[in-house]
Amino acid sequence: xxxxxxxxxSLSASVGDRVTITCQASHDIRNYxxxxxxxxxxxxxxxxxxxxxxxxxxxPRFSGSGYGTDFSFTISSLQPEDIATYYCQQYDxxxxxxxxxxxxxx
Amino acid sequence: QLQLQESGPGLxxxxxxxxxxxxxxxxxxxxxxxxxxxxxxxxxxGLEWLGSIHYTGSTHYNPSLRTRGTISVDTSxxxxxxxxxxxxxxxxxxxxxxxxxxxxxxxxxFDIWGQGTLVIVSS
Numbered sequence: 001x002x003x004x005x006x007x008x009x010s011l012s013a014s015v016g017d018r019v020t021i022t023c024q025a026s027h028d029i030r031n032y033x034x035x036x037x038x039x040x041x042x043x044x045x046x047x048x049x050x051x052x053x054x055x056x057x058x059x060p061r062f063s064g065s066g067y068g069t070d071f072s073f074t075i076s077s078l079q080p081e082d083i084a085t086y087y088c089q090q091y092d093x094x095x096x097x098x099x100x101x102x103x104x105x106x
Numbered sequence: 107q108l109q110l111q112e113s114g115p116g117l118x119x120x121x122x123x124x125x126x127x128x129x130x131x132x133x134x135x136x137x138x139x140x141x142x143x144x145x146x147x148x149x150x151x152g153l154e155w156l157g158s159i160h161y162t163g164s165t166h167y168n169p170s171l172r173t174r175g176t177i178s179v180d181t182s183x184x185x186x187x188x189x190x191x192x193x194x195x196x197x198x199x200x201x202x203x204x205x206x207x208x209x210x211x212x213x214x215x216f217d218i219w220g221q222g223t224l225v226i227v228s229s
Contacts, residue, residue, distance in 0.1 A: 032214075034214075034215040034216075036153075036216075042221075043202055043204075043219035043220065043221055043222055044145075044153065044202075044216070044219060045219070046215055046216060046217045049207075049214070049215040049217075050214075050215075055217070087152065087153055089153075089155075089215070089216075091212075091213055091214050091215070094155070094166075094168060094169070095143075095155035095158075095168070095213060096155070097152055097153040097154070097155065098152075099152050100152045100153075
């Protein structure tokens, strides 16, 4: 079974900080990875698809990179409205989500 | 724009069957390049994909669900549904429906989500 290991599980950062979350797949998934943002009490929102493509309407401070088994998601300058939980999702072998990273403001 | 709305009973007793429906409005339901998926999230926990269906009826399931769950489609009403049998407390979760981009039978990203419907399994 495909396993997605996302880290860290939680993160505290200051407004303006650069924030990076990583996601590691147990097998090569090429670039078949997406990133979502979920704010409290809301449905997830797609931010990045195919590892590095920005979904329409998503601010350019969000970015993704990686290929194979190692992927990263970056917020270049953290804003207060970015407080949320972030999930990676692979679609190479069925569909699996990472465990999530809870992002808080310091 | 396209919107998805889940509906369900809210409270279900253990061992019973829960049926959830997702109604799609404001856009195409019968597009070739989309599937329609169910994802759930237990309180305070992460996301779990349950399965997806194409408007033609072609389905994909999470292997963990295959024996208890069935996803069906009603194109005349732009709806798709999830039936989950023999529920237990572990099935208590927010259940989301979502549109999923696809290339043929290759499932990809969930790009539009419903607001979710909470299912509580309790006697």
